[in-house]
Amino acid sequence: MRSVVTRALLVAAGLVTAVFLATAGFLVFSRASAEVAAADQRDAAVVAAVLAVSADADDVRGTIARTAAGAEGRLSVVLADGTRLGAGGGSPVASAGGAVVSVVPGSARFPVEVFPILGIALAALGAAVLLGHRPFTPVINALRVLASSGGKRVRLSGPQELEALAASINSASERTSQLLAKEREMIADVSHRLRTPLAALRLDADAVGSGPVADRIRSAVSTLGHDVDRIIQALQPAEGELPSTCDVASVVEARMAFWSAHAANQGRVCEIDVGEPAWVPLSPDALGAVVDALLENVFRHTPAAAPVGVSVVRHAGWVTLVVEDGGTGVADPSSALHRGSSGGGSTGLGLDIARAAAEATGGTIHLERGRLGGARVRLRFGEANSHHSPASPRAWRLWRGHP
Template sequence: MRRLLTRALVWSAALVGVLLVVGAGALLVWSAADRAASDDRHDVTTVAAVLAVTNDPDAVRGALARTAAGTEGRLAVHLPDGTTIGVGQGTGRLTSVSTVDGSRAAVEVSSPAPPGPGLPLHLTVLLLSALLALPAALLVGRRTLDPVLRALRVLADTASEIAHRDGNARIRVTGPPELTALATAINAAADRTERLLAKEREMIADVSHRLRTPLTALRLDADAIGEGPVADRIRSAVTALGHDVDRIIESLHPVSTAAATGTCDVAEVVKTRMGFWSAHAEDQGRPCEVDLPYEPTPVPLAPDALGAVVDALLENVFRHTPPRSALTVAVVRHAGWVTLAVEDGGPGVVDPERALHRGSSGGGSTGLGLDIARAAAEATGGTIHVERGRLGGARIRLRLGESDSHHEPAVPRAWRLWRGRA
């Protein structure tokens, strides 16, 4: 781009210089010719003034010698008696003048007049000025275009960085409005692409995590089968499938999430999902307590999104606590908020701060479950709390904003709390 602009500046400056030199040179030549013609007229007038006084040849010769045209041999006088004084070829300009005795004489000026001594110098100065002005014009043009070139360079480098290295890079361009508009369009396209990629990764991660629920059920059923080659093959297949799902989840980059739009009743969703998990709790000898309100508990989440949250929380309980550990699930509605709490009698969460980050877990899992729950809570303007529960283990408490309650989002949105044993 720099070479292209430099060539354009060179050609433009050269064209302007040629036009200026030709135009100014023509004006100089015309001015010199006009000045020479004026000098010739002055010389003719001088000779005519002498003829008006005397026709003496010597006096006329003296007058011719005192004029520039006469000195150059371009001036002649044709007297009435046919005498010619000076140099004349009869092809110059003839001017008729009156003599002292009333007769007519002719003054001849040969043309064209030679250029004055200053014309070549003036033309040389003009040409040198044009040659010196060319690099100066290039320098000024380059300095004027430097901001545009810098803006283009930043635009190209950032676009390349977005495409090949860092999808989070954005263009900050100051320059002409056209480049600013182009940078804004590229940034908008990059933002949209990032959102689409985040959505795709999130969908894959969430779908993969939802597979953990039936896998957990299969693992529990396989444990209940007993011993034998068939049971071993089933357990091996379930374990391999679980590892594959874990690798899919771990291969995805952490991204921010947003729960699906819609409305559901928290108590109804929990009641439906506990029909599945209660059976497995019974198989493991887990005490399982469910406390649901009779009143509606609507929240702005799709039923599938909230069902995935319940499955994620309970799957963590079954995965990270020993069999026969107690389990309670409670839903409470109060002051525009619906609270979903899941407690267990296991060892608890060692690092609550780390557990709430996608892709991080202190218990050997993917760490996606609590992140799904956090995203769902924050999508309603609520919060998530990791606490020590009354059963001695972890209590995960989701505070969900009730539908149409028009309350402000809680700040901070993802507050973490780990209290001592209750």
């Protein structure tokens, strides 16, 4: 802000200084030109006075030589008999005894008075910039307070407009805090309410007996309980906790151990290609939630025999996670990435969870037609501790229909 004020003051004071210098320069040079013209008139008058008393050519030549205009070769005399004395032509300025005195106008020299005027103008320009900052100091200080508030309540004194802005920011911050607190209370309440039916599910799962189906039920119940505990713990984040990273390949392999078994039970073909380790600035739980959300969409909205493919590719500072299926595709891809929007009877939050995770790393989400014939969700995560060019736009919806 201070630099903007400085530039504005420089422009305004500079224009005033330029006008002042132009006016002063014109006046100074006009005076110098008038002085030169007056000096020429005096030299011509001196020669005319000599001609009035004597027409001797030698006397006139001597007089011409003693004048400044004559010494410069700008003054000449034409006697009555037509004899020209002196150099130059010029315009007649005087006459005496039938002789005519002519002078070529001289040019004004650079006046030394310009230098003091220039110094005064520059000093005034600097003073204008320095003094001009004083009225803006309260505004700049108030803006600095606003910029450094960091979401805290703002207290400042300054122009009425900025005080009103601070009050609006405080009001919006308080409203946001209330909404966040209410949301956290709601999430905590729902999570705690889930504990009771989860406890009943655990008892029922233990009573099922043994076998692959029973093991999968117990594993699903255990995973659900873990997720509920994780949600409750996330409501109270640890202070000063360092940002976590995870290996996408490891997380995908771990989660696909569960989903592969589910696919085998349905008779699905499940293709997995995770490649080399690829680290992204997300926690393992956050990335696992993304994988689960995408695979849950596949298993819920595609036929049981539809194939599914999951792959991870690391390239040029980006880590790409692709989940595709052999289903019928997305009915309305233009709104599929909108939070809460779903055309298949679900909550519509699966793709939004994936989008938020990708954008948290500076990446993008792409919804396309896949090689298996159905939908393909392609997530680009910014690789941890790696330079990569910004990805824009963040959400793409590419859908060209069946080939």
